[in-house]
Amino acid sequence: MTSCSLQSRLRLPERLLILTAVTGTSSRPMVSPSCNSETRGFSNPHTGGSLLLSFSFRKSSRPDPQSAPFYILGSGLLAAQRAFSALEADASVVVFGKGGLENACEELKWRVHHGQVDWVDLDHALGHHNNADDVFKSDTADASALETYFANLPSSVTPKFLCITDTLLSLPTRRSRASATSIYNLCRARNISVNTTDYPTLCDFSFATTHRFLDVTASSSSPSSQPSTSAGFLQIAVTTNGQGCRLAGRIKREIVTRLPRDVGRAVGNVGRMRALAKERDAKFDLEKASFPNSSITEDLDEIDPCGDTDVASTPNLPVPQRPGKSCSSTKMDGTTLDSEPTAERTRRRMKWVAQISEYWPFEKLAAMTEKDMEKYLEDEESEPEGASATTKEGSPHPTLSPPSIHSIFPSQPNSSRSGQILLIGSGPGHPSLLTLAAHRALTELADIVLADKLVPAAVLALIPSKVEVVIAKKFPGNADRAQQEMMERAVNEARRGKCVVRLKQGDPAIYGRFGEEILYFRNPPPSSSTATNLPPLPPTLVIPGVSSALAAPTMFDIPCTQRGASTSFLVTTPVGKGGKTLKMPAYERSRTVVVLMGVARLGAVVKALVGSGRDNGDYPPHLPIAIIERASMPDQRVIESTLEDVESAMESAEVGAQRPPGMMVIGWSVPALWGEGNVNVLGGDDDGEGGEDAAKSVNGNSELHQTTEGGHHQEEKSEMTNRENLQTVEDIERVRNWLGDGVRWRVREGLSPAWDIFSL
Known part of the structure; x- marks a missing residue:
């Protein structure tokens, strides 16, 4: 971000930002230019930006950007991300790889093929063609190859930056520290600044988590015109200086979503x-x-x-x-x-x-x-007209810092009334989607709130500062124990006469351990902290919440049921008790499948759904899927793709890091309301309301699947195959019309500004 005075404006929560992805219609949130068939779904860099370092590759600062290439060592996804960032800063990018270009990730292959990135094979630089495993055995081999390469560069080329990306902790063939040290020492001797992934002591510079605000404008005055996007000048960067990369990403999102949508x-x-x-x-x-x-x-x-x-x-x-025009042009000083x-x-x-x-x-x-x-x-x-000039001092509504939610002074027990436990669903996230009962319980009745970690800060902000708020410590590996602690705390506080609000995300009865808590509160086991002679607590009052299983798709105009596209829906999860993998439901053309708590296991879920692609229960690879993240929150996002491409989409530079909590919606209801609509998927006489001919949509119950007698059996089997093949062709065309010709995924992001009227 520049030091312009506009910078001081970019700090107040104003409006929700809608960003990125592919072409849409005027009825949809604003989106960015499409990835066409030539790009294979990868975003083209919007050049003219900056790496947010104290160095620029732009032509205005250097006569020839080629004279200072940006070097990257490694050929995986991280290398592709670094290359994309450098390309947006107008850098000339050179990637050093091993084992040939065929071993590089798909995105790097594409960028090399299209001339965006230059490729140098280190094996050739070494003078032999050993495989990657053999080369990695030598801690100095790659340093020697790089030394030879740098020594043969023209005098007009001055290397400045090198990123070592194949030292990522999760890589199975991670570069050794000794090898990285040899390369680092070589670069230091040549005055080349180095960033070594996951080796902070071998770094001369680091990468901040960044966001670039694109300049989105209407292409014409027509209300149905498509938005056009150009490279944006505003960039923000957040760094935690190695203390928490994930936290830096979250802070960046918080900043971005509090800025107006038109700030770029x-x-x-x-x-x-x-x-x-x-x-x-x-x-x-x-x-x-x-x-x-x-x-x-x-x-x-x-x-x-x-x-x-x-x-x-x-x-x-x-x-x-x-x-002014009507005034004299003579200034007060006589000039x-x-x-x-x-x-x-x-x-x-x-x-x-x-x-x-x-x-x-x-x-x-x-x-x-x-x-x-x-x-x-x-x-x-x-x-x-339209300009305003108000000062903070004159504002009738000063902004106050929110109270801490980690109070160490619990409220005193109320001996004049018996305790009560209220089990509440907070809805998908937006405070206005709380029920009236839930809102009153949080703002008027609660003495203490025991909240799950996924309850958003916007809901917690409604709780008065005098009320103690405890956040469940459900970090990985501690979920069961944290659940037990929260239930014990709820019983103890209620027995002291307090009104205890047990606050859960969504609806507590949908994968929210609703049953476990009801049974526990009804008959808590004796323990050192609870006396056995105490009277039973009043029955727990359950206040339902809006489930994200229904609300999240609705936030992006995706119906779970829709006449002509889906007659039913099913909510499931691939994760059972103790992390056990559960079996996924079989495919039914007329059914929408909502998968909760499965995005982190996306690869396994997709593999389980698609299977061999031949059985009746297998999902077709071209079936639409939507991954919805942080639904109803300012930074909500949906990635729309197909089962065969969704993993590539989630690994792309355009999508970047995931934003939990997330969920999947799978089926023909996903594209049903896009554009002019696509609600003729089921066909026949099915009206989506359980008509008697609903089963004629070529699924497991189709009449074509009935066994007939004699010579008619083979004829009907052949007719069934022809019908299925024709339907597959039609479905693939539906997907093409939905995403765009050659487009593999679309990203839509942000909450509509219309939700501002519901702010609490």
Whole structure:
């Protein structure tokens, strides 16, 4: 992020951001340009960005970017991610691999084939063709190969950066520390900065977790027009300095989702307005011949590249104004406007840009046209319609820091009433989706809240500060013990006369251990902390919640049942008690399958569903699937693909890290409401409401599957095969119409701004 005064605006929770992915329709959230058949689903880099290092590969800073290539050692997914980031910074990327390009990941192969990345085989550099296992046995072999490569570079090429990616902890053939050290020492001797994955002591620089705001605009004034996307100028980066990479990603998402959806466009417009100010002043001086032509450029170059920071720390100080069109052009000091030096005049304009950056709404900045910018620069003394200038001091609603949810001062027991346990579902995440009963319990009745770890902060923020909040310590491997601790705590607090709210995500009866807790609270076992002679507690009151199994698909216009696409739905999970793998249900064309708690096991789930691809119970590989993450929250996201491509989608640079909690929706209901709709999947006389001919959709109950007598058996079997083949062709065409020709996945992200009216 630059140091422009606009930066100070990017810190308040305003609007929800909708980002990334592929083409859509005007009825859908805003999405980015499509991946076509030539890209094989991989995102093309939007060049012109920065790696967020103190170094730029842009042509404006170096006469030839090829003179300082960005080197990457390794050929896996991490190497592909590093290459994509470098390409967005206009770098020339060279990848060192082993075992030939055929052993590289699919994305790197594609980028090498299309000339985006150069490939160097280290085995050839070594002068032999040993396999990767043999080469890894030598701790100095690769360092020697790199030394030979660097020594033979032209004198005009100066290596600056090298990323070693094949030291990732999870790699089965991880590079040894000794080998990485040899390479690191070689680079240090050549003044090459090194980043070595998972070896922090062998790093001269590190990568922050970043986000780039694309500049999304409507392609025309028509309400049905598709959005167009260009490279964005605004980037943010978060680093925890090696203390928690996953936490850095979460913090980045929190920042991103609290910024307005048009903030990238606003930054681009402010930059264009600054450029226009300089261009207009340069043109003015050329016309008036106030300065020699050579001095104009020099004067403008002397102005700070972020010249709109040339303003006092408080933005309330007035900006020097130019006389209006009806006023005299003579300034108070006796000089005229025409004689004002170019640099001074441009600097004054920059101060004006700083003012509007500070006070105008982001929506106003994002909506500016070039004609508007010229008008604002020409007539600076008048405030254009729609601009605002309010100060924090004048705000009637000051922002307060939320109270801590880890209070060490529990509320005192209430001896005037008996205790009570309320088992509550918090819904999918958005506070407005709480039931009225749940909202009252949290805000008025609770003395203590025992919450599951997946309950979002937005719901916890509703709880008064006087109420103690305890978050379940359900880290991996501790779920059962944490569950037991929460149940024991609930009973103990209720017996002290407190109203205990046991807060769960979604609906407590859907994979929420609802039954275990009801039985435990009904008859808790004796323990050292509970007396056996105490009277039984009042029956636990269960307040249902909106289940994410139904709410999450709805947030993205995916129905679980839809006439013509799905007559029923099934909720399941691949994970049983103690992590045991469960059997997945067989395929039925007219049924939607919702899979909870399975995204982390995506590969195994897909393999179990697709199977051999021949049995009646196997799912077709082209069947649509949606992976929905953090439904109803500001950073909600859906990845839409097919069973055969969804793993590649989740590993792509476009998707990046997962955002738990996530779930899967599988079946023909996924594309049913996309665009103009696709609700003729089942065909026949099936209306999606259990009609008597619903089974005629070529599934296990089809009449074509009935065994007939005599010579008709073979004829009907052949007819069945032909019908199935025809249906497969039609289904593949449906998927192509849904995703786009050659497109393998789509990413949609963010909560519609319309949800702002339901903020609590």
